Amino acid sequence: MKNIKYNLDKKTRIDKYLSATFPDISRTVWQKTIKNSEILVNNAKISSHYALTNGDSISINLIQKEKPIARDWQIPIIAETDDYLVVDKPAGIVVHPAKNFDDTTLIDVILKSHPRIKEIGDDTARPGIVHRLDKNVSGLMVIAKTEQMFFALKEQFKTRTTKKIYLGLVHGKINDDYGKIDFNIARSEDGKMVARPKTQEGKEALTEYEVIKKYTNFSYLKINIKTGRTHQIRLHFHALGFPVVGEKLHLQKKLKSNLKLDRIFLHAHILGFYDLENKWQEFNSALPPELKKILDKIK
Numbered sequence: 371m372k373n374i375k376y377n378l379d380k381k382t383r384i385d386k387y388l389s390a391t392f393p394d395i396s397r398t399v400w401q402k403t404i405k406n407s408e409i410l411v412n413n414a415k416i417s418s419h420y421a422l423t424n425g426d427s428i429s430i431n432l433i434q435k436e437k438p439i440a441r442d443w444q445i446p447i448i449a450e451t452d453d454y455l456v457v458d459k460p461a462g463i464v465v466h467p468a469k470n471f472d473d474t475t476l477i478d479v480i481l482k483s484h485p486r487i488k489e490i491g492d493d494t495a496r497p498g499i500v501h502r503l504d505k506n507v508s509g510l511m512v513i514a515k516t517e518q519m520f521f522a523l524k525e526q527f528k529t530r531t532t533k534k535i536y537l538g539l540v541h542g543k544i545n546d547d548y549g550k551i552d553f554n555i556a557r558s559e560d561g562k563m564v565a566r567p568k569t570q571e572g573k574e575a576l577t578e579y580e581v582i583k584k585y586t587n588f589s590y591l592k593i594n595i596k597t598g599r600t601h602q603i604r605l606h607f608h609a610l611g612f613p614v615v616g617e618k619l620h621l622q623k624k625l626k627s628n629l630k631l632d633r634i635f636l637h638a639h640i641l642g643f644y645d646l647e648n649k650w651q652e653f654n655s656a657l658p659p660e661l662k663k664i665l666d667k668i669k
Contacts, residue, residue, distance in 0.1 A: 372429075372430040373427065373428065373429050373430075374391070374427075374428040374430070375425070375426075375427055375428075376422045376423070376424065376425065376426040376427075376428060377424060377425070378422075378424060379424055381421040381422060381423055382421065382422050383418070383419060383420070383421055383422070384400075384404065384409070384411065384416060384418065384420045384421075384422050384428070385397050385400045385401050385404065385418040385494070386489075387422055388400045388409075388428075389488065397488050397494055398467055398494060398495055400418070401418040401494065401495075403430075404416065404417065404418050405417075405418070408430070408431045409428065409429065409430050409431065410428075410429040410431070411426050411427065411428055411429075412426060412427050413427075413429065418494075443460070443463055443474065443476075443479050444460075445457050445458070445459065445460070445463075445476060445479050445480060446458040448510065448653050448655065449651075449653060451515075451645070452515065452516070453514070453515055453516050453518070453519035453645065453646055454512050454513060454514055454515055454516075454519050454523070454645070455480070455484065455498075455512070455513045455515060456510060456511070456512050456513075456641065456653050457476070457480070457510070457511050457512075457513060458508070458509065458510060458655050459476055459503055459507075459508055459509060459510075459511050459638075460508055460658070461505075461506050461507060461508040461633040461634075461658070461660075462505065462506065462633065463475065463476050463479075463505065464476065464505045465477065465496075465499060465502040465503060465505075465511070466495060466496040466499055466502065467495050467496075476511075477496065477497060477498070477499060477513075480498075480513060481497070484515065486515070487513065487514075487515055490514055490515065490516065490517055490520050491514065491517075491520050492520075498513040498514045498515065498520060499513060499514075500512065500513075500514060500520060500523040500524045500527055501523075501527055501532075501598060503638055504601070504634070504636075506616070506632075506633040506634045507633075507634055507636045507637070507638065508633070508636075508637050508638070508655075508658050508661075509536070509636075509637045509638025509639060509641075509655050510638045510639070510640070510641035510653055510654075510655045511638070511641070512641060512643060518646060519645075519646060522644070522646060523643060526643050526644060527598060530596060530597065531643075531644065532641070532642060532643045533594075533640060533641065533642030533643070533652065534594070534595050534598070534638065534640070534641060535592060535593065535594050535638075535639050535640035535641075536592075536593040536594075536595070536603060536636055536637060536638055536639055537582075537590075537591070537592060537593070537636075537637045537639045537657055537661075538590075538591045538593050538603065538607075538614055538615075538635055538636045538637070539588055539589070539590050539591070539614070539615040539635040539661075539664065539665070540588065540589050540591060540607050540612040540613060540614050540615060541587065541588060541612055541613050541614075541615060542587065542588070542589065542611065542612045543584050543585065543586065543587065543588070543589055544579075544581055544584070544589040544591075544612060546581070547580065547581050548578075548579070548580050548581070549578070549579050550576065550577070550578050550579075551565075551575075551576070551577040551578075551579070551606040551607070551609070551610055552568060552574075552575070552576050552577075553565035553566055553567060553568065553572075553575065553605070553606055553609050554566045554567070554568055554570060554571070554572025554573060554574060554575060555572050555573050555575045555599040555600070555601075555602060555605055556570075556571055556572030556573065563600055563601050563605060564605065564609075565605040565606055565608065565609035566609075573597075573599055574597060575597045575599045575602050575605075575606065576595075576596040576597050577593060577594070577595050577596070577597075577602060577603060577606045577607075578593070578594040578595075578596065579591045579592065579593045579594070580592045580594075585668050585669075587668075588615065588668055589612065590665065592639070603636060604617055604634070604636075614634055614635060614636055615629060615631065615634070615635040615664070616629075616631045616632075616633055616634035616635045616636075617634055629664055629667065629668070631660070631664060633660070635661055635664060637655070637657055637658060637661060638655065639654065639655055639656075639657070640652065640653070640654055640655075641653050641655075
């Protein structure tokens, strides 16, 4: 049990106050601790929105320690300005906390070196985050460092003025050198995301692709997503009959290969957007070594 007396004249949200007082523990962790009723103010339960006033007595029954950095994650920073970070996300790490998920996330790691980002954005669980990559997908992401940049990027992703190019390997040989996939994406009755013909219900989704190289049983692709639906690339190529290598959720048993890959063969290769001076910024990330080995193996 730890007792703290709040003695500031101005009102402050309790989660903000605790994260500032104990900088080694993130605001997200404090919010979870408050939700679990492990923190009382004047011996009463409160929410994270509670505004502390001078004289309030804070009782901390259990301080949840910050999650250890699993695997000693290193997140390469490709570019940094006063307004944003561009990082090269490794496969295996989740971008931000989610329901029933209690492991280290990319944003946990970033906040260690950039704690001010925790105040940016419209969701305290996803500070600075305007887009994401799935856990087992690697590549480029932009993280806002200022409120102005956050909302500028959010608008660009909404209006589809950003550039997002992926490199991917799929099962099967695609005959055409170029193609478009425009199946709608929706949630089925069992809760799973599925791709459906445009004549059926669902959200519009458009994926363009170019075949970089054709193998006997695989196709290596450059993929340009014009929309950003959940699992869009995986769902679209599965619906087309060419599942992404490493995909387990939608992969048919007959297409399983002997390629040993503990992630999905999908890498966010190019990312482009406008900065606050309306200048186009574009970044490039090379294919990770573990994916290069797969290409060498199937040659």
